[in-house]
Amino acid sequence: MVLQILIQLGYTALLARLIAPENFAVMGIVLSLMGFAEIFSQIGLGPALIQRKDIDQSHINSAFTTSLGLGIIFTLSFVAASPMIARAYGIDTLKEIIPVVCSSFTISAMSVVPRNLMMKNMKFKSFFTASMLSIIGGNLVVGLWLAYGGYEIWAYVWALFAQNALMTLACWILQPTRIQFKWNKKATLQLLNYGAGSSLFNALNYAATKVDVAVLPLFSKGSALFPNTVSLNQAGMYERGAYVASLPITIMAKLSDSVLFSGMSKLQEETERLKRVVLAATNVLSILIFPLACFVFVFSEDILRIYLGNSYMGAAHLLQWLFVAVIFRTLTRPIDSLLRAKGEVYKGSWIKGIYLILMIVGVMVAGRYSVEAVAISIAVTTGIHYLMMIGFAHRISGVSVKEQLAALVPGSRIGAMTLLAAYLAKYMAVRSHIDGIWLLLFAIFCVVVGGCILVYIRPQWLGARSVNPLFIVPERFRKFPFLNRIYKAFDEE
Numbered sequence: 001m002v003l004q005i006l007i008q009l010g011y012t013a014l015l016a017r018l019i020a021p022e023n024f025a026v027m028g029i030v031l032s033l034m035g036f037a038e039i040f041s042q043i044g045l046g047p048a049l050i051q052r053k054d055i056d057q058s059h060i061n062s063a064f065t066t067s068l069g070l071g072i073i074f075t076l077s078f079v080a081a082s083p084m085i086a087r088a089y090g091i092d093t094l095k096e097i098i099p100v101v102c103s104s105f106t107i108s109a110m111s112v113v114p115r116n117l118m119m120k121n122m123k124f125k126s127f128f129t130a131s132m133l134s135i136i137g138g139n140l141v142v143g144l145w146l147a148y149g150g151y152e153i154w155a156y157v158w159a160l161f162a163q164n165a166l167m168t169l170a171c172w173i174l175q176p177t178r179i180q181f182k183w184n185k186k187a188t189l190q191l192l193n194y195g196a197g198s199s200l201f202n203a204l205n206y207a208a209t210k211v212d213v214a215v216l217p218l219f220s221k222g223s224a225l226f227p228n229t230v231s232l233n234q235a236g237m238y239e240r241g242a243y244v245a246s247l248p249i250t251i252m253a254k255l256s257d258s259v260l261f262s263g264m265s266k267l268q269e270e271t272e273r274l275k276r277v278v279l280a281a282t283n284v285l286s287i288l289i290f291p292l293a294c295f296v297f298v299f300s301e302d303i304l305r306i307y308l309g310n311s312y313m314g315a316a317h318l319l320q321w322l323f324v325a326v327i328f329r330t331l332t333r334p335i336d337s338l339l340r341a342k343g344e345v346y347k348g349s350w351i352k353g354i355y356l357i358l359m360i361v362g363v364m365v366a367g368r369y370s371v372e373a374v375a376i377s378i379a380v381t382t383g384i385h386y387l388m389m390i391g392f393a394h395r396i397s398g399v400s401v402k403e404q405l406a407a408l409v410p411g412s413r414i415g416a417m418t419l420l421a422a423y424l425a426k427y428m429a430v431r432s433h434i435d436g437i438w439l440l441l442f443a444i445f446c447v448v449v450g451g452c453i454l455v456y457i458r459p460q461w462l463g464a465r466s467v468n469p470l471f472i473v474p475e476r477f478r479k480f481p482f483l484n485r486i487y488k489a490f491d492e493e
Contacts, residue, residue, distance in 0.1 A: 197349065
């Protein structure tokens with residue numbers, strides 16, 4: 001998973017130097033619309049296969065037939081609607097791009113069954129292999145080859161097409177599944193009983209996280225509803241800043257869907273074990289995301305300069321605010337998995353609906369001032385959403401709000417120490433005339449070494465034994481002197 005992110009980081013960094021910011025704004029529009037519609041095109045049949053304890057051949061056949069039929073319908077619908085969407089945004093290129101990108105509805109529908117059976121059977125290595133093949137083939141081979149050839153936005157478009165096609169092919173090769181083109185009404189309704197609620201839940205959540213990228217370009221048109229306060233270039237910078245901020249969320253989403261959701265679904269009737277999983281996941285995620293957010297806050301300008309180039313330096317302050325939102329979005333993932341595993345998707349959709357409304361109002365109001373105001377509104381709204389979600393987690397599982405907030409303490413401590421270490425490293429680097437990539441490497445070295453020393457001296461800072469990530473380490477690694485000393489420290493208490 002880390003390797004996938006590193007490859008994606010390298011691909012995005014190169015693409016940002018080969019494609020103008022305006023093209024990213026256009027693709028942000030397309031991907032936001034496609035991503036939202038794709039949730040409905042599959043109506044939650046994949047998650048339903050994972051969540052349902054017992055499935056038979058009729059469920060598999062019905063899931064495949066229904067998904068494929070809906071995928072074709074959504075593809076044709078977006079092809080027909082592409083001229084209208086282009087007129088709405090005032091961007092003629094959308095008429096040509098959307099028909100290609102929307103083919104993903106049909107292509108992805110063909111992989112719904114094998115992909116989700118991988119998750120249900122916890123074949124994470126197979127899923128990783130399929131993902132790697134699609135990323136390397138789609139992004140590194142097709143995308144970069146076309147980008148270097150001067151194809152601009154079409155390099156991005158065809159990279160996405162190739163990535164979807166390769167992912168579908170790899171899923172069928174690595175998870176061979178017997179399919180019969182038969183449709184069973186009873187089996188379909190059984191899947192839809194959960195799947196429809198899952199689709200509604202995911203759609204509202206997705207729309208809330210993409211409304212800023214989808215709506216912001218409208219402020220470049222100039223109208224009574226959308227005054228001309230943001231240029232398309234600024235919208236493109238915001239989209240790239242939002243993309244960089246979304247990378248940790250992408251990791252957490254994959255972890256949530258592949259590990260947490262699958263595992264919690266098997267424990268859906270065991271409330272006490274679910275509570276422990278939620279608290280442990282919250283603790284681990286807080287330890288990861290708080291230090292990362294603090295590091296990005298200090299080095300936002302340097303990260304953007306090295307990663308995307310000098311033309312994106314205007315997004316530095318945006319990135320700082322967007323990473324505040326990243327903290328709350330990351331910490332929400334275990335709760336999302338919990339309510340999906342418990343089958344509480346319809347009740348959870350009410351909270352996601354409120355979240356979406358708050359996001360729309362925030363973007364519409366803040367967009368009249370500046371892109372930075374939009375980023376601030378996103379950070380505030382995601383914080384409100386997180387508070388609503390921890391209250392909901394208490395109602396469905398019994399894990400108290402106090403326990404959930406207490407699980408954030410270790411991450412807050414490490415984050416505060418990271419902030420201090422990052423500022424100190426930056427001060428030392430500037431005094432020593434270190435800049436560029438060497439500045440970031442020096443800062444990362446200082447933070448990592450400082451963190452290891454801190455954990456060695458005070459391992460309790462990572463939380464109590466029941467939620468401490470050190471106790472998730474496989475048994476064969478616990479004999480290392482570094483870890484062995486830490487375990488003894490706990491035993492001596």
